[in-house]
Amino acid sequence: MVLRYPNGKPYQPILPKKNKNNHENIIFGNRGMSLEDEINQSNQYYLQQDTAVIHKKPIPIQIVQVDYPQRSAAVIKEAYFKQASTTDYNGVYRGYYLDFEAKETHNKTSFPLNNFHEHQITHMKSCIKQAGICFTIIKFTATQEVFLLPASILFNYWNNQENGRKSIPKSIIEKNGFKIKYHVKPLIPYLTIIDKLIENLHKE
């Protein structure tokens, strides 16, 4: 049976990859791990270190039927995926509210905007009005490159889709975003970029 996410993409458990060439495992130790897992692992490290409290929100589900077998845990027998009304991640760091989405793309030269839903953009715009810090973490899987892109850049491209362009060029992400180099503890040290954004806030 194929498990699928609400967006229809098949669920892929994280298993050790069988590479033709084992050297790949040495160079790209995290290849095969989803961006979500990498970020969850990083957030766990940040939490343990008292650096920040950032969590992924559970998938929203409409429960219809629950069974209560004797001496066992309640079993949900019928439920449906609901559309989330927010982004996936939020939390607090140095007194700042952080809110973001994490997205992977197989594309090599641009990031397709159909990775986002209107309500996620609306949500981030609302958070920014409350002085929250909103952004996207984008991973180009082909090159295993990870960028932090401030929400303002995403909004520019999102708002101008009528003009025909349905994606953000990678060159723009490289220029206006911040490349996050893989690290060990944590795997994706994105808060060092947030430190820079906070510094800039105070300069303004």
Added chain:
Amino acid sequence: MVLRYPNGKPYQPILPKKNKNNHENIIFGNRGMSLEDEINQSNQYYLQQDTAVIHKKPIPIQIVQVDYPQRSAAVIKEAYFKQASTTDYNGVYRGYYLDFEAKETHNKTSFPLNNFHEHQITHMKSCIKQAGICFTIIKFTATQEVFLLPASILFNYWNNQENGRKSIPKSIIEKNGFKIKYHVKPLIPYLTIIDKLIENLHKE
């Protein structure tokens, strides 16, 4: 069939109450509505007014089996409730990170601490280290009184449970908490209390 929450409490849909005395409906217009619904409604109002962005987190669920009937939405056929690792509500207001739990009690003179789990307390302590604002909204259903209690008071009682006292006296909640009077828009105007807490932060 009885639907139950992960804590074993039966799920109660919000239906108009049949009261022996219909006058009760006039005096307590919101009687029969759960505190959760009242807060969700208030948060929706705050969001619409661009006052704050506060959401309840979905219930965390471990999905085991999903069916994909043709031409219909995916159906979750087997899933289990997981224990949440955070509190129920969080979001951003005036640049501040807010994090809280909402709890009702039928008790008349005290609020039992077994309404909380250790991990919720741990989570709030972590958030406070990051300068988040943490609290509990407590409703005494017998009198329909709602209070906002800063997390620091909750921690005091939580940490001293070995000494025998397993609840917070209502008198302490009245003295150290803030009574929230029911309003129309929003129903529970708890952010006016948060304004006071923020003012005090700046005085310190």
